[in-house]
Amino acid sequence: xxxxxxxxxxxxxxxxxxxxxxxxxxxxxxxxxxxxxxxxxxxxxxxxxxxxxxxxxxxxxxxxxxxxxxxxxxxxxxxxxxxxxxxxxxxxxxxxxxxxxxxxxxxxxxxxxxxxxxxxxxxxxxxxxxxxxxxxxxxxxxxxxxxxxxxxxxxxxxxxxxxxxxxxxxxxxxxxxxxxxxxxxxxxxxxxxxxxxxxxxxxxxxxxxxxxxxxxxxxxxxxxxxxxxxxxxxxxxxxxxxxxxxxxxxxxxxxxxxxxxxxxxxxxxxxxxxxx
Amino acid sequence: xxxxxxxxxxxxxxxxxxxxxxxxxxxxxxxxxxxxxxxxxxxxxxxxxxxxxxxxxxxxxxxxxxxxxxxxxxxxxxxxxxxxxxxxxxxxxxxxxxxxxxxxxxxxxxxxxxxxxxxxxxxxxxxxxxxxxxxxxxxxxxxxxxxxxxxxxxxxxxxxxxxxxxxxxxxxxxxxxxxxxxxxxxxxxxxxxxxxxxxxxxxxxxxxxxxxxxxxxxxxxxxxxxxxxxxxxxxxxxxxxxxxxxxxxxxxxxxxxxxxxxxxxxxxxxxxxxxxxxx
Numbered sequence: 001x002x003x004x005x006x007x008x009x010x011x012x013x014x015x016x017x018x019x020x021x022x023x024x025x026x027x028x029x030x031x032x033x034x035x036x037x038x039x040x041x042x043x044x045x046x047x048x049x050x051x052x053x054x055x056x057x058x059x060x061x062x063x064x065x066x067x068x069x070x071x072x073x074x075x076x077x078x079x080x081x082x083x084x085x086x087x088x089x090x091x092x093x094x095x096x097x098x099x100x101x102x103x104x105x106x107x108x109x110x111x112x113x114x115x116x117x118x119x120x121x122x123x124x125x126x127x128x129x130x131x132x133x134x135x136x137x138x139x140x141x142x143x144x145x146x147x148x149x150x151x152x153x154x155x156x157x158x159x160x161x162x163x164x165x166x167x168x169x170x171x172x173x174x175x176x177x178x179x180x181x182x183x184x185x186x187x188x189x190x191x192x193x194x195x196x197x198x199x200x201x202x203x204x205x206x207x208x209x210x211x212x213x214x215x216x217x218x219x220x221x222x223x224x225x226x227x228x229x230x231x232x233x234x235x236x237x238x239x240x241x242x243x244x245x246x247x248x249x250x251x252x253x254x255x256x257x258x259x260x261x262x263x264x265x266x267x268x269x270x271x272x273x274x275x276x
Numbered sequence: 277x278x279x280x281x282x283x284x285x286x287x288x289x290x291x292x293x294x295x296x297x298x299x300x301x302x303x304x305x306x307x308x309x310x311x312x313x314x315x316x317x318x319x320x321x322x323x324x325x326x327x328x329x330x331x332x333x334x335x336x337x338x339x340x341x342x343x344x345x346x347x348x349x350x351x352x353x354x355x356x357x358x359x360x361x362x363x364x365x366x367x368x369x370x371x372x373x374x375x376x377x378x379x380x381x382x383x384x385x386x387x388x389x390x391x392x393x394x395x396x397x398x399x400x401x402x403x404x405x406x407x408x409x410x411x412x413x414x415x416x417x418x419x420x421x422x423x424x425x426x427x428x429x430x431x432x433x434x435x436x437x438x439x440x441x442x443x444x445x446x447x448x449x450x451x452x453x454x455x456x457x458x459x460x461x462x463x464x465x466x467x468x469x470x471x472x473x474x475x476x477x478x479x480x481x482x483x484x485x486x487x488x489x490x491x492x493x494x495x496x497x498x499x500x501x502x503x504x505x506x507x508x509x510x511x512x513x514x515x516x517x518x519x520x521x522x523x524x525x526x527x528x529x530x531x532x533x534x535x536x537x538x539x540x541x542x543x544x545x546x547x548x549x550x551x552x553x554x555x
């Protein structure tokens with residue numbers, strides 16, 4: 001464990017990614033104490049103030065402090081990312097490993113199902129789901145989860161396919177191990193590293209999709225300080241008050257980039273073949 | 277004489293290919309009692325396939341037929357998948373070629389043997405751990421406690437193979453199929469593993485089906501030898517009469533074995549006779 005961490009930190013870009021995510025988590029935990037103002041409290045006399053000593057990132061059209069909204073927004077972003085990952089990881093892994101291990105008809109059915117989901121652009125499919133279920137944060141989470149498991153399933157299946165014929169799986173069967181035991185005690189632990197990497201990379205696109213849904217008004221609903229929704233609201237004043245869009249935009253960029261960097265670093269750290 | 281432990285009569289294995297069935301094993305028959313039976317032959321002669329067919333561990337597209345395939349009174353061909361998994365490990369077991377590939381790389385040795393132990397009889401965790409250490413000690417591993425916590429990549433080949441043997445012994449099988457158990461090992465370790473197998477066979481009332489291509493070894497290690505060529509048994513004889521083999525293929529194999537005692541100019545090349553595979 002500490003070995004993996006060591007390897008992660010040795011790569012400078014990964015360390016940056018890890019630092020940004022660490023900062024994100026810290027900010028989310030401490031948001032109520034760090035934010036100088038209530039993110040929802042309006043003060044029309046203070047509307048659209050440029051960044052300054054009092055409001056570091058300026059104020060929006062209702063006079064709400066953009067920095068405070070940004071800080072509280074980290075909670076929403078993390079909420080979505082964690083929840084989606086918790087749903088997608090086990091679901092994708094199970095579907096993929098089962099399909100790869102059993103092969104034949106089970107594989108065909110499960111993989112055609114994933115193909116169907118994969119054939120839609122994920123944002124479009126998520127949009128369709130949200131439109132059907134009604135806008136809202138929970139529905140956005142569900143929609144993103146429903147669209148992002150196939151990639152994990154594909155990956156897990158590929159791993160299971162190569163491992164299924166290997167001698168130690170045969171040995172386990174030889175010992176009389178049941179299918180469930182072979183699947184969850186022998187195959188899943190071996191598929192985990194690559195799935196973990198994929199999930200981390202996936203978090204970047206989850207952040208983007210969540211922001212996209214928020215921007216389109218289908219994710220978090222106003223007055224919740226979701227970053228995508230903040231950009232959407234600020235866009236009308238963008239030409240005069242650039243900070244309304246730049247602040248949440250920069251946050252989205254930084255976070256999704258950080259997840260990508262971390263995923264890349266994890267890939268190197270968890271792959272024993274790339275020991276340098 | 278009572279019925280043999282394993283009776284194989286006209287075993288055929290074929291793989292379903294693009295253009296029909298491709299036969300791999302053709303009409304192999306033999307019986308196995310309480311003895312050490314060697315199956316020798318060149319690569320691709322179907323030795324391993326026979327071994328795996330007995331355990332029904334071949335891929336799905338393999339087509340197995342036989343007039344009779346009986347183990348200890350059980351018809352292996354008619355057995356359901358559930359019956360088969362009851363048999364595997366408990367009655368019939370197999371040691372594979374290379375311990376590097378036959379141990380799960382992400383599970384500790386102790387945990388892997390533990391799985392087999394728990395299957396034999398459900399034990400508490402400490403009892404299971406003790407049994408694992410006993411088994412490791414049984415296969416002459418020093419410091420079994422330390423080794424049980426290690427992962428396969430931390431073991432040498434010889435140790436890995438002994439761990440495999442310990443794992444197979446956990447459920448006290450009657451028949452052990454050893455598929456070239458020593459071919460991935462150094463010569464120096466080879467003898468140790470063989471001695472160990474010999475010891476266990478004598479002690480635990482085991483029958484051994486020993487698949488190999490090492491003729492020197494067969495001569496003094498096994499009781500009987502089956503020589504396979506192109507999916508058929510071409511000759512079956514007692515191991516100590518190996519030198520008097522009559523079939524030209526066996527003779528050719530024997531003459532191709534290099535020897536320290538006689539200097540020779542060039543190794544004789546096998547002159548294949550189509551009649552061997554037609555016979």
